[in-house]
Amino acid sequence: MIGGGIGGLASAVALARRGWDVTVLERAPSLEPVGAGIAVAPNAVRALAALGVGESLRDLSALQGEYGLRRPDGRWLLRAHADEAGSLFGDRTLVLHRAHLVGLLADALPPGALRTGMEGVVTDPGSADRPARVTTSDGDVEADLVVAADGIDSATRTRWWPDAPAPVPGGSTAWRFVAPPLPGAVGSEFWGRGVALGVMPLADGRVYCYVSVAEAAGIPRDLDELRARVAGWPTPVPALFAAVDPQAVLRHELRRLPRPPASLAAGRVALVGDAAHAMLPNLGQGGCQALEDGVVLGARVRPGDGVPAALERWSGERRPRVEKVMRLSARIAAPTLWTSAVATGVRDAGMRLAGRWGGSLGTRALRPVMAWRPPS
Template sequence: MNEQPHAVVIGGGIGGLTAAIGLHESGWSVSVLERAASLEPVGAGIGLAPNAQRALDVLGLGDRVRALASWQGQGGMRAPNGRWLVRTSAAEAEKTYGGTLVTLHRATLVDLLASALPDDALRTGTGARLADPGAAHRRAVVATDDGDIEADLVVGADGIDSAVRAALFPAHPGPAYAGFTAWRFVIPAPEKPFTPHETWGRGGVWGTHPLKDGRVYAYATARLPEGGRAPDDEKAELLRRFADWHDPIPGLIAAVRPEAILRNDVRYLATPLAAFHRGRVALVGDAAHAMTPSLGQGGNQAIEDGVVLAHHAAPGGDLAAGLAAYSAARIPRTTEIVRRAARASRVTHLTSGPLIAMRDALAATASRLGPNLIMRGFASIADWSPPQAPYAAGTATGAAARTARAPGREPAQR
């Protein structure tokens, strides 16, 4: 009897856990090595668009995620004075690309993903380094403090500053600063109801989205030099920049504790990788294609990666061909989304008064001509469907139900 092939995933974030689940479900023995002592994601929310939900449907987790998340109904884009520029609705989203956005805390998603793995698959507090990427007739080697591990497949899911990526592609320049900083926090929802929104101002953005557990996820961005920090604390910085914007923004800032605010410079892989694999190693998530948050697709694309990798890297198959197919499937899509997100970032962080007025007028005009006109630009991202049907009990919804089950047809990857 052939020994079950072994995959080692370096990194226990969203992309690494998704890849591990997919590989486990398809027949691999899986070990996830996470450097941190526990899986405690940053205190922030994540929006899952229909494309990521369909990928989770493959793993039998889509319905569970939707049950834990808040559904994005009415919403849209506002100006700092509160004027609505764009209105969106769940009904229009469903009509345009077969589903709607759901929002949940990152910790909730990570806990759910981790629970779908075998009990012995996840090892926290375990630093890991790629010692040898392996080759067709040589297993890869991962070095840990407890000794070396040989693996038939290694998945580099170690984030934007990926050491695995640097080992595979040492000439790649790595991440570049996108020109703006982001703040994020989660607090109890205010007593007064509000409509989910993203607000575009001069050189910055604010977003407010409810979570199903009675909390609110808020985020903000602003054009600033790289490496900066507030002279006092980040709450004071947010008040200086956003206290005169529309409700509920001032109240949310007033309610948050300074130490609960996360601040990070936004970086991304402006130079795409030529491949997402080398030897017996594949990259997923930010390690492969870190992007700005302007389209909300970073975590979504990491989830897609994990499911597509599991589809192509079938145990017992030609791994080299499978990894090449994975790169071929993912690079065009993620490269385009990285570029679109970077372009969107430049639009949302304009500082010229005339250009801001033109931007807002164009958005408002497009919205008046019909919500589908606004949503159509996102459709080629959100209407993606995975290349395989669900492994486990799960119900595909929307476009996934229409395409994944079509006789004699594999869902198209866009």
């Protein structure tokens, strides 16, 4: 595996469970000790279960009570109950600290499989009759299978998928943090004019917050400016932003890949996670799809002969799914970038109607994403 993020770790755990001898090369000196929260949707909850990970989380970290979409004046646009969504999608969404998820996956690796502080470069993707070759700071290694999980700026993709489209700007900047415990925080996402802001309580009482601000709305220069921007928003938003340590706030300009490469396989190399299908975070599926990639890889690609052909079949299964999820993420992100009062007024009215007619959170569009089950 090249990369020790969610995609690389999940692939390594899945492959090790099927008898592969795995090594994860991660160029960072340690695994992401910082980071904010992450929502693990029902499809990915089942992917974690297939990896033998996180059974204990199912009750502990599940989204509880009412949650939904609101306006910055606090009025609900769409509202659902976690029980209802849980029975509809077969599982509840989990909300975790990202370091917790990464730690669970890393703990499920065979001993010694993780090599941090080590970069990997694919120098030959291999073929049916030739192993792949990876150059590391420890020398060259040959491999029957290489999983490139090296993120949105994947050097593997740039070199071995020269026709794959490069990342493009998503039109907004996001801030993420985990705030100290604050009683009474209710899971909500607020849509304002060019601003989308989420509040998600974690099992230990801390609160995961994220906010994206569209370029058209003017990007705040610093945390103080961001705090001023949400000062009049409903409780507990201002308090959460006031309480956070500025050092704990992550800021990223959002980017995405326009589409996945024509195939996610090249020779003996599989492209997974953001390297293959980086998407906007509005659907909360980037990491979930990386988990699915790994689980399906483990199920479809066995040690022994025929790895390139098996990878092509894996790609044929995964590519259409991740492309659909990328498209849906972009569709959901688009109205969060709108800044005009008229456009956002129409948007909000449409969401309220959708809530009334659909009964709950756009469930029809989400069902194919959330209903995924691992291969048996």
